[in-house]
Amino acid sequence: MEDAFFKTADRSFGFCFHGNPLDRSSDRREDPAFLAALRSRPDARTVLIARDMPILARGEPREPLLPLATIGALGGSRLEILLGLEPSGAPVFAALLPDVAVEQRADHSDGFLDRRELFVPGREDLELVDLRSIAVQGLVPPAALAILGEAKAIAHWHARHGFCANCGAPTRVAAAGWRRECDVCKTQHFPRTDPVVIMLAIDGERCLLGRQARFPKNMYSALAGFLEPGETIEEAVRREIHEEAGIACGAVGYVASQPWPFPASLMIGCLASAQSREIRIDGQELEDARWFERNEVRAMFEKRHPEGLLAPHPMAIAHHILRFWLDGGGA
Numbered sequence: 001m002e003d004a005f006f007k008t009a010d011r012s013f014g015f016c017f018h019g020n021p022l023d024r025s026s027d028r029r030e031d032p033a034f035l036a037a038l039r040s041r042p043d044a045r046t047v048l049i050a051r052d053m054p055i056l057a058r059g060e061p062r063e064p065l066l067p068l069a070t071i072g073a074l075g076g077s078r079l080e081i082l083l084g085l086e087p088s089g090a091p092v093f094a095a096l097l098p099d100v101a102v103e104q105r106a107d108h109s110d111g112f113l114d115r116r117e118l119f120v121p122g123r124e125d126l127e128l129v130d131l132r133s134i135a136v137q138g139l140v141p142p143a144a145l146a147i148l149g150e151a152k153a154i155a156h157w158h159a160r161h162g163f164c165a166n167c168g169a170p171t172r173v174a175a176a177g178w179r180r181e182c183d184v185c186k187t188q189h190f191p192r193t194d195p196v197v198i199m200l201a202i203d204g205e206r207c208l209l210g211r212q213a214r215f216p217k218n219m220y221s222a223l224a225g226f227l228e229p230g231e232t233i234e235e236a237v238r239r240e241i242h243e244e245a246g247i248a249c250g251a252v253g254y255v256a257s258q259p260w261p262f263p264a265s266l267m268i269g270c271l272a273s274a275q276s277r278e279i280r281i282d283g284q285e286l287e288d289a290r291w292f293e294r295n296e297v298r299a300m301f302e303k304r305h306p307e308g309l310l311a312p313h314p315m316a317i318a319h320h321i322l323r324f325w326l327d328g329g330g331a
């Protein structure tokens with residue numbers, strides 16, 4: 001079986017969480033003098049995260065990068081991470097604030113969307129907005145959104161890795177926030193990125209889309225699933241499509257990828273050539289799956305599908321893989 005290789009250039013498509021402008025300076029994370037000099041710069045800024053939610057300065061647009069001194073004004077941080085340097089050389093940190101730095105007014109979360117109403121007491125100039133809402137509503141410029149994605153993913157990892165997975169002892173932060181170390185058993189722990197394959201099975205002029213019960217009403221999207229240990233991207237694509245929809249696939253081609261900080265995934269977008277046609281949904285992950293003709297998908301994008309069916313939101317890579325296929329990509 002021969003896998004197609006579609007990628008010839010960086011297909012960024014300009015989608016959410018792409019285009020992080022920071023120079024991560026990963027080779028200097030262990031240099032204390034370098035880090036101290038960065039901290040003392042008057043133009044040093046930080047992303048603030050409390051209870052997994054970014055804190056933004058109100059305004060048009062919202063400002064997610066706040067002066068480093070804001071950390072002290074809000075009572076100090078649990079830890080600081082060097083996210084990288086702006087083109088000007090100004091450093092950008094992420095600070096994880098203790099839970100007590102913010103308070104909760106209400107929680108309307110529904111298992112899909114984080115709808116906690118959090119606020120910083122006494123700071124009307126600041127607001128907490130969950131990252132999905134920031135992306136969907138375009139509350140910050142694209143470059144800032146990519147930085148927020150980086151910050152949220154690594155802050156989420158730190159918040160849950162205070163103890164060694166090998167021996168249970170407390171771990172400490174190293175490498176400017178890019179490693180945790182256990183002083184008891186000497187294990188080093190690195191931030192996780194969880195790869196997810198997300199793909200369209202293609203049958204001539206049709207593609208396979210499905211919907212999960214938790215999706216917004218009438219929306220159909222690409223199938224997706226986590227890669228498992230010992231599996232290639234191509235094998236994961238074929239397994240997921242077969243498990244979820246009963247379709248056998250042959251060649252698989254890579255299209256593009258997207259950091260997806262919910263909490264720390266990398267979405268790997270692919271197309272797969274279908275070898276069977278009869279859909280058999282698993283009934284667990286999907287509540288429906290169908291073949292869609294090109295003109296039907298076009299109608300979904302243009303919000304004129306006769307059944308009112310909709311394409312996935314532009315925030316998600318599924319939207320862009322679908323558009324890529326619709327425009328003749330991968331043929």
Ligand SMILES: [Zn+2]
Pocket residue numbers: 164165166167168169182183184185186187
């Ligand atoms: Zn240990």
